[in-house]
Amino acid sequence: MLTTDYVPGAPNWLDLGTPDTDTAAAFYTGLFGWTSESAGPDAGGYGFFKKDRETVAALGPLHEEGARPAWTPYFHTTDASGTAALVAEAGGTVRTEPFDVFDEGRMAQFTDPGGARFAVWQPGKTQGLEAVTEQGTLCWVELHTPDPVANIAFYHTVFAWTAKEMSFSGGTYTVLSTAGPGGEGSFGGMAPLQQGHDVPQWLPYFEVADCDQVVARAEKLGASVLMPATTAEDIGRMAWLADPAGAHFAVITSANPATAA
Structure with a gap:
């Protein structure tokens, strides 16, 4: 995480x-x-x-x-x-x-x-973000790419990441981890492009207390829904959105959040 x-x-x-x-x-x-x-x-x-x-x-x-x-x-x-x-x-x-x-x-x-x-x-003086994996903060990043296999090789060369295929009810998913033993270094995933609305990109996921409420609020504020709120077993309830300018992001209410809201 x-x-x-x-x-x-x-x-x-x-x-x-x-x-x-x-x-x-x-x-x-x-x-x-x-x-x-x-x-x-x-x-x-x-x-x-x-x-x-x-x-x-x-x-x-x-x-x-x-x-x-x-x-x-x-x-x-x-x-x-x-x-x-x-x-x-x-x-x-x-x-x-x-x-x-x-x-x-x-x-x-x-x-x-x-x-x-x-x-x-x-x-240097700034180490990085000061809070992650909490409600209202970044909790996951996901690469959407036309060629997952080629990109796994690329990122392994650049960052020495490891990739592991995980099975779930809807199919398989590639989990990315920083170098080192065990799964404690998992920080994101990789998925093929979704036809219709997707582009090659890194999609940030933000942890929220109630995915459906946040999606409704986002729409009122001018966002577009790219993927409606969907539940993935043992993962959580998530949705993909585009802000008023068109930048893509995701929100998720994790099934087992690392930090209580």
Whole structure:
């Protein structure tokens, strides 16, 4: 499961690229009860989402030409430049070369061979998100890709992740874990693209107390429902949504939440 004890390859940051940060902030604060605050006058419009004064996500204006509104997960690295070299060697694209973010850390942005965007964060003063796997915070990330087999190989090269096929009532699912023994490093999964509304992407899941209530509130706030609330045995009740600008995300009421609401 996700924790804030970050190890190499684990998700340690999450931000939203959007054309209108004020509108996005109003939507997500209304949906999850977050607060939003600016990162400062020199941050180019970047800001943070907070829950109980802890950073749970971030947002900023879109800068890349042709970029669509989307959530981007960042994965922990101790060497952003070394990770960038591995991405290129494994067939990915380095969209933004590693650079320092003041003295907070070092980052780089990539696209995997299947077309999904992701990034890395090499901690400086900022280690990463301050709360995860709690109500109203990130609890899982899921890669939607046209070629799961090829992407498993890519991410294994870059992060040394392991992949395990898990069976459930609806079929099989690939669970991703950071390097190391046992399943304690599981942080996300991988699934083939769903026909009709899906694009290659990393989909963040946020833990909520009542999936159906959150979906109804999201619709009132201007979201679109991509996948209606559905129950997966032993996993929980989940739904896929698109915010008013079109960025995809998911909410889940876990069957066995790691942290009580």
